[in-house]
Amino acid sequence: MQVPLQVTFRNTAKSEAVEAEIRKRVEKLSRYHGGIISCRVVVEAPLQNKQKGGLYKIRIDLTCPEGKLEVNREPDPRNQAHQDVYVALRDAFAAAGRQLEQYTERRKGEVKVHEEIPSGKITHLSPMEDYGTITTSDDRDIYFHRNSVLNTNFDALTIGTAVQFREEDGDKGPQARNVKVV
Numbered sequence: 001m002q003v004p005l006q007v008t009f010r011n012t013a014k015s016e017a018v019e020a021e022i023r024k025r026v027e028k029l030s031r032y033h034g035g036i037i038s039c040r041v042v043v044e045a046p047l048q049n050k051q052k053g054g055l056y057k058i059r060i061d062l063t064c065p066e067g068k069l070e071v072n073r074e075p076d077p078r079n080q081a082h083q084d085v086y087v088a089l090r091d092a093f094a095a096a097g098r099q100l101e102q103y104t105e106r107r108k109g110e111v112k113v114h115e116e117i118p119s120g121k122i123t124h125l126s127p128m129e130d131y132g133t134i135t136t137s138d139d140r141d142i143y144f145h146r147n148s149v150l151n152t153n154f155d156a157l158t159i160g161t162a163v164q165f166r167e168e169d170g171d172k173g174p175q176a177r178n179v180k181v182v
Contacts, residue, residue: 001030003038003063012045018085025093029062033100035107038063043085055082058092062100069103071096118142119164119182122157130154134163134176142167144176151180 005026007019026039040061046054055075062069071092075082082088120142124133130146132154144165146154165176 001026001036001038006038006040008040008042010042010044011047012043015085018043018089021086021089025089029093029097029100032097033064033104035064035104036062036100037065043089045085046083055080056085056088058088060092060096062096064100064103066107067103069096069099071099117164118167118176119162122159122161122163125157125159127155132157134165134179140174142174142176143170143172144179148175148177148179150178157181 005023007022009015009018022041022043026041029039030036038061042057042059044057044059046056055077057074058071060069060071062071075088082091118136120134120136122132123135123141126132132144134142134144136142142165148165149157162182163176163179164182165179167174168177169175
């Protein structure tokens with residue numbers, strides 16, 4: 001990092017042990033994602049409540065060459081694990097790591113591309129033999145079995161129904177699985 005790590009404690013005294021844990025986690029992030037320019041971490045202790053312990057809030061601001069990343073871990077009140085500052089730090093730094101991975105992938109141009117889901121229309125049904133045929137937009141015929149239909153009953157299908165499916169190789173050629181009515 002080009003700028004020294006900045007750690008701020010709110011509603012609590014500075015803790016050398018917590019700061020050492022933060023430094024260790026920032027070092028690990030820097031090792032795997034070398035483009036970090038600066039890092040600022042805010043540890044906010046809960047306000048003292050006589051009834052029960054509060055939850056720690058962690059904020060991490062990272063500056064990278066092409067932008068800023070921010071992790072602002074507001075604790076889920078149902079998850080009492082964040083009463084422990086080390087658990088709150090673990091979760092916040094895990095989120096920061098995921099954001100840095102996505103940032104690095106975008107920077108390298110490695111954005112995940114979802115494949116197009118094949119579609120077609122039902123052109124043949126044989127209810128007595130439990131199968132049908134889907135014709136795709138490029139005029140290929142794909143076999144499907146009754147058990148491949150997901151979001152409706154096979155017996156409710158009609159010729160001309162538009163469907164989406166996953167294609168795989170079967171014993172006698174291409175066949176459809178996960179057939180869904182559009």
